[in-house]
Amino acid sequence: MTDQDTSRFETDKDSSEQASDQEALASANTDVNQPEGVGGEGIGDVEAELAKLRSEMEVANDLVLRTQAELENFRKRSRREIVEERRYATLPLLRDVLPVVDNLRRAIESVADSNSFEGLLEGVKLVAAQLDTVLTQHDCQLIDALEAEFDPNFHEAISQIPSQECPAGKVVHVSQVGYRLHDRVIRPSQVVVSTGPPAESDE
Numbered sequence: 001m002t003d004q005d006t007s008r009f010e011t012d013k014d015s016s017e018q019a020s021d022q023e024a025l026a027s028a029n030t031d032v033n034q035p036e037g038v039g040g041e042g043i044g045d046v047e048a049e050l051a052k053l054r055s056e057m058e059v060a061n062d063l064v065l066r067t068q069a070e071l072e073n074f075r076k077r078s079r080r081e082i083v084e085e086r087r088y089a090t091l092p093l094l095r096d097v098l099p100v101v102d103n104l105r106r107a108i109e110s111v112a113d114s115n116s117f118e119g120l121l122e123g124v125k126l127v128a129a130q131l132d133t134v135l136t137q138h139d140c141q142l143i144d145a146l147e148a149e150f151d152p153n154f155h156e157a158i159s160q161i162p163s164q165e166c167p168a169g170k171v172v173h174v175s176q177v178g179y180r181l182h183d184r185v186i187r188p189s190q191v192v193v194s195t196g197p198p199a200e201s202d203e
């Protein structure tokens with residue numbers, strides 16, 4: 001083999017090795033860009049799954065937004081209802097009190113027409129009884145204090161006096177009647193408390 005043939009052979013060999021290297025590099029790039037087991041159909045399935053997930057996410061976001069809007073509307077409606085209830089909470093009581101006011105006015109008018117104070121007294125007694133009934137209907141109860149044991153939860157002592165009739169610590173006189181609503185005191189009864197029998201003076 002001549003030197004020229006040897007040179008041509010080596011050139012062909014180098015060209016063949018370069019081509020082989022390029023094919024190996026292209027094959028490696030193909031393996032990187034296209035994972036094993038994922039062909040053209042696999043990529044299409046992934047894209048379809050992504051599109052499905054995007055659609056489900058949009059539906060979920062829309063549901064969240066609508067739920068938030070409904071919740072805010074519920075809060076606003078509840079606040080309005082609470083304000084209305086507080087504003088007109090005394091309406092039932094006032095409806096029951098108005099007839100009492102009417103009867104009191106009738107009693108006053110009857111006295112003005114007849115100049116009879118006996119009629120006024122009877123009318124006032126009737127109105128007072130009717131008003132007590134209205135208070136009872138609304139669970140406003142009178143606090144019984146006379147001759148009861150003094151209780152600071154229901155009574156307010158304004159003075160103390162000795163008494164032969166009432167033992168010490170008992171209420172001997174009620175200056176102002178107290179009332180309570182259910183178990184809550186609206187105002188305590190103002191009372192005078194007995195200190196017991198007066199001390200006997202030494203002769």
